[in-house]
Structure formats: structure tokens, C-alpha cells
Amino acid sequence: MYSIKEAFYSLQGEGAHAGRPAIFCRFTGCNLWTGKEKHRATSQCQFCDTDFVGTDGQNGGKFHDADTLIAHLDTLWPENTQHKYLIFTGGEPALQLDDELIQAAKASSYTLAIETNGTLPLPVGIDWICVSPKTAEPLVVNGGSELKLIFPQQHLPPNLFTDLEFEHFYLQPMDQSALPAGQARIDDAQAQTIRYCLQNPQWRLSLQTHKMLGID
Ligand SMILES: C[S@@+](CC[C@H](N)C(=O)[O-])C[C@H]1O[C@@H](n2cnc3c(N)ncnc32)[C@H](O)[C@@H]1O
Numbered sequence: 001m002y003s004i005k006e007a008f009y010s011l012q013g014e015g016a017h018a019g020r021p022a023i024f025c026r027f028t029g030c031n032l033w034t035g036k037e038k039h040r041a042t043s044q045c046q047f048c049d050t051d052f053v054g055t056d057g058q059n060g061g062k063f064h065d066a067d068t069l070i071a072h073l074d075t076l077w078p079e080n081t082q083h084k085y086l087i088f089t090g091g092e093p094a095l096q097l098d099d100e101l102i103q104a105a106k107a108s109s110y111t112l113a114i115e116t117n118g119t120l121p122l123p124v125g126i127d128w129i130c131v132s133p134k135t136a137e138p139l140v141v142n143g144g145s146e147l148k149l150i151f152p153q154q155h156l157p158p159n160l161f162t163d164l165e166f167e168h169f170y171l172q173p174m175d176q177s178a179l180p181a182g183q184a185r186i187d188d189a190q191a192q193t194i195r196y197c198l199q200n201p202q203w204r205l206s207l208q209t210h211k212m213l214g215i216d
Pocket residue numbers: 030047048049050089090091092093115116117118131132148150172173174175176208
């Protein structure tokens with residue numbers, strides 16, 4: 001059984017594949033936050049910009065098996081076109097993504113990507129692995145396609161990650177616009193991120209372009 005908060009067809013907004021048409025499959029649930037505002041301030045990840053609770057989003061639901069879920073997602077892809085790209089996100093997709101779902105997606109000709117916090121092991125067969133660290137504990141997924149660090153994060157300086165086996169290193173400014181009124185904020189995350197990249201050119205800037213465009 002797979003629990004899906006929402007699924008939609010849009011452009012990847014972030015990282016090296018920004019601008020690429022993709023189906024997003026957002027799994028319910030995360031191991032670093034319950035998703036409830038009352039737990040945010042005491043959770044391991046406190047700045048999340050996403051609602052991943054329940055199955056009530058667009059095209060969300062519970063799906064009994066992998067073929068049923070992939071058939072459902074496939075209805076979102078434009079008919080008679082190729083370059084099929086499917087991004088597993090969440091919540092934390094590694095809590096639910098398994099070999100069966102990978103195989104079913106591959107059988108439907110998808111190239112597969114994941115957005116993960118890197119704290120849980122991944123099944124094999126994912127074509128593009130984006131890890132976005134949230135804790136200073138050693139990553140379980142310590143290599144992949146892109147490391148996309150939200151910046152700045154207390155206790156998580158970028159140099160903790162520069163020796164890991166990733167092809168691309170991105171810093172993405174922390175969006176604090178949806179945080180509850182009481183929560184402490186970091187001053188001008190975007191300016192700090194620009195400055196850090198300029199001073200440390202191993203790192204490139206990733207912007208959440210979908211938010212600027214007003215698309216999903
Ligand atoms: C909602 S998370 C879901 C996937 C996975 N749990 C993770 O954290 O990577 C998707 C992406 O959004 C990023 N993100 C979450 N909250 C953000 C924020 N407030 N500002 C910028 N990026 C954010 C995450 O770091 C991750 O790269």
C-alpha cells in the first residue's frame with residue numbers, strides 16, 4: 001500500500017534539472033517531522049515548506065500496489081510523448097519507495113528521480129538522486145547526483161558535505177515565508193546564499209523557480 005499526498009505534472013523547479021517537465025509523486029509522511037505545526041519547533045527539520053499529511057491533495061490517495069499507482073500517475077503524462085520523468089518526493093519518499101514501485105515505473109518507461117533527506121536507505125535503480133541534508137548525523141545516502149543543501153542551517157555548514165560523492169553541489173536559500181509567526185527567522189537567506197557561493201565556488205545557487213512562476 002502506498003499513501004500519496006498529491007501528484008501533479010509540472011516543471012522541476014530546483015537544482016540541475018530546473019525547467020524539466022516531470023510528474024511529482026508526493027508521498028505522505030516524513031521521519032524528521034510529523035507535519036503538525038505543534039511539533040515543528042521540536043522536530044529535526046523545522047523549516048519545511050510542504051504539507052505532506054494525509055492523502056487529500058490533488059490526485060492523492062491510497063494505492064494498493066505499484067502497478068495501480070503507476071497507472072494513476074501515467075494519466076498525468078501528456079499522451080504520445082516521450083522523455084517521461086517521475087520525481088518521488090514527500091514527505092520522505094524513502095519511507096515508502098520500494099523495488100516493486102521502481103520496477104513498475106521503469107516498465108512504463110520513466111526516468112526516475114528522488115528528493116530525499118538522505119537519512120534512509122534507497123532502493124537501487126533511481127536515475128537521479130537529490131539529497132538535501134537536515135541533520136549533522138552522517139548521511140545514509142552519502143553519494144548521488146546532486147547535494148542540495150538548504151542554506152543557512154544552524155549546525156550544518158556546507159563544508160560538512162564537500163567531500164561526499166556527489167556530481168553537483170547546490171545551496172538553496174531557505175524560504176521562510178510560510179513559517180508560523182512565532183518562529184525565529186534567519187536574516188536574508190538569499191543574500192547569504194549568494195555571498196557563500198561567490199566565496200566558495202564549489203557551490204552553485206539553486207532557486208525555487210516554481211514559486212517565482214506561481215506553478216506547482
Ligand atoms: C519538501 S522536501 C521533500 C523531500 C525530502 N524530505 C527532503 O527533505 O529532501 C523537497 C525539497 O524541498 C526543500 N525544502 C523544504 N523546505 C524548504 C524551504 N523552507 N526552503 C527551501 N527549500 C525547502 C527540501 O530541502 C527538499 O530539497
